[in-house]
Amino acid sequence: MTDSNFIKIYTGNFAVVNRITIELNALDISPIIKDQSESAILGGFGGTLAPDFQEVFVHKDELDKALPIIENITNELQP
Incomplete structure (x- = not known):
């Protein structure tokens, strides 16, 4: 397992994640959003x-x- 420089700070629905992203961006923080369902769909796994x-x-x-x-x-x- 590799060590990451990123830490998960929240898990939730799209609306709340979108608000968090907007507020973090206002502080010049660029969050990474991970969407497992979108990744699965794009990978052909449903x-x-x-x-x-x-x-x-x-x-x-x-x-x-x-x-x-x-x-x-x-x-x-x-x-």
């Missing part, structure tokens, strides 16, 4: 059991700036 979930990764050096964004957004989503 979809996954949770087609609307994506993962957000940021570089380790940007983690401290990114975590408050995730906390604020997830706190707003709480009922």
